[in-house]
Amino acid sequence: xxxxxxxxxxxxxxxxxxxxxxxxxxxxxxxxxxxxxxxxxxxxxxxxxxxxxxxxxxxxxxxxxxxxxxxxxxxxxxxxxxxxxxxxxxxxxxxxxxxxxxxxxxxxxxxxxxxxxxxxxxxxxxxxxxxxxxxxxxxxxxxxxxxxxxxxxxxxxxxxxxxxxxxxxxxxxxxxxxxxxxxx
Amino acid sequence: xxxxxxxxxxxxxxxxxxxxxxxxxxxxxxxxxxxxxxxxxxxxxxxxxxxxxxxxxxxxxxxxxxxxxxxxxxxxxxxxxxxxxxxxxxxxxxxxxxxxxxxxxxxxxxxxxxxxxxxxxxxxxxxxxxxxxxxxxxxxxxxxxxxxxxxxxxxxxxxxxxxxxxxxxxxxxxxxxxxxxxxxxxxxxxxxxxxxxxxxxxxxxxxxxxxxxxxxxxxxxxxxxxxxxxxxxxxxxxxxxxxxxxxxxxxxxxxxxx
Numbered sequence: 001x002x003x004x005x006x007x008x009x010x011x012x013x014x015x016x017x018x019x020x021x022x023x024x025x026x027x028x029x030x031x032x033x034x035x036x037x038x039x040x041x042x043x044x045x046x047x048x049x050x051x052x053x054x055x056x057x058x059x060x061x062x063x064x065x066x067x068x069x070x071x072x073x074x075x076x077x078x079x080x081x082x083x084x085x086x087x088x089x090x091x092x093x094x095x096x097x098x099x100x101x102x103x104x105x106x107x108x109x110x111x112x113x114x115x116x117x118x119x120x121x122x123x124x125x126x127x128x129x130x131x132x133x134x135x136x137x138x139x140x141x142x143x144x145x146x147x148x149x150x151x152x153x154x155x156x157x158x159x160x161x162x163x164x165x166x167x168x169x170x171x172x173x174x175x176x177x178x179x180x181x182x183x184x
Numbered sequence: 185x186x187x188x189x190x191x192x193x194x195x196x197x198x199x200x201x202x203x204x205x206x207x208x209x210x211x212x213x214x215x216x217x218x219x220x221x222x223x224x225x226x227x228x229x230x231x232x233x234x235x236x237x238x239x240x241x242x243x244x245x246x247x248x249x250x251x252x253x254x255x256x257x258x259x260x261x262x263x264x265x266x267x268x269x270x271x272x273x274x275x276x277x278x279x280x281x282x283x284x285x286x287x288x289x290x291x292x293x294x295x296x297x298x299x300x301x302x303x304x305x306x307x308x309x310x311x312x313x314x315x316x317x318x319x320x321x322x323x324x325x326x327x328x329x330x331x332x333x334x335x336x337x338x339x340x341x342x343x344x345x346x347x348x349x350x351x352x353x354x355x356x357x358x359x360x361x362x363x364x365x366x367x368x369x370x371x372x373x374x375x376x377x378x379x380x381x382x383x384x385x386x387x388x389x390x391x392x393x394x395x396x397x398x399x400x401x402x403x404x405x406x407x408x409x410x411x412x413x414x415x416x417x418x419x420x421x422x423x424x425x426x427x428x429x430x431x432x433x434x435x436x437x438x439x440x441x442x
Binding site: 015023075111147172 | 228231239245319
């Protein structure tokens, strides 16, 4: 059952997913319109290669189409899974590691602290996260960005920055605590 | 360590971020695989960490990409086999000219390589579809076994005043699990889910899993395993935070005694 495009903007993710299970293309298109920008920006930031970022984006939404029936909205949110899967795949490609292609929609549950279904919600959250990160000390922000966007471990960051391991652990822990407090 | 769990509260975020490596990482993963409570905390930590992606400069993908995606799924829907195009025979006069022939060979090689990749992808998709069907078949088999077993009991769950039209019919088998069919349950508020509870004759309620009502109120079947050695007295459905809770905390919406 296809519906007018405007009506889908107000649908919840899970009702759109239910329609994707019924092979409704317009529902997949609505989910794509809602989240493709976030996923693409994340992969592009990690890979700095628009072709590779486009391929990851297309693969992820293709997987949503193929295996939507496996996604259990009760265990986590679709945008959360999309962001985590896009990061995993981008970092695997960046570091030439293999990712598990069998990464299913119902694995690795991700519960976002807030909804992202409306443009207003996404924009508000974007502002909050940017404010938190810009409020971090330079060393903390640098360490957390190396971890998130380059996929480095504590030891790798310490080596990369030439800083003591303990210092790096403290910076990352403090940055994550600040983020957690801001999103509580 | 907290309450017997070997993972500190701040380690969930560190694990989700991927900065922990080696044995420490494996040890955390092993515990999470076996502990639903820590798995839920990790799911929440993953959600918070995933929001770091918003620090990336926002940029939309090219508009043509959406069209390509939709064309791909339309092609799959129509179940048309991809026609294998043969290479056109080279004009006779080309046979005498080595360089153009080599060029044609190179083009054909590239074409075949692309076709090969496409076929590989199709094969991979078909394998995934087969796995999906096998999992669905297994689930259906379990459903039939529960519904047809002689020792299966039927329980009707009654709605609470806040959901007067909701209903649920539950088939409970102490050996195999339970099947619940719900209907007319309203969509839960954002970041909330419904959670099914088994109320034992003694002791605390045991979770039988979380679920969402299906779209359009046509009902939804959920199948859950029941822990062994539990003497069941009643069943209930409550409204809980996304991911579920180890013990009921929210409003009861459906309940029924065995």
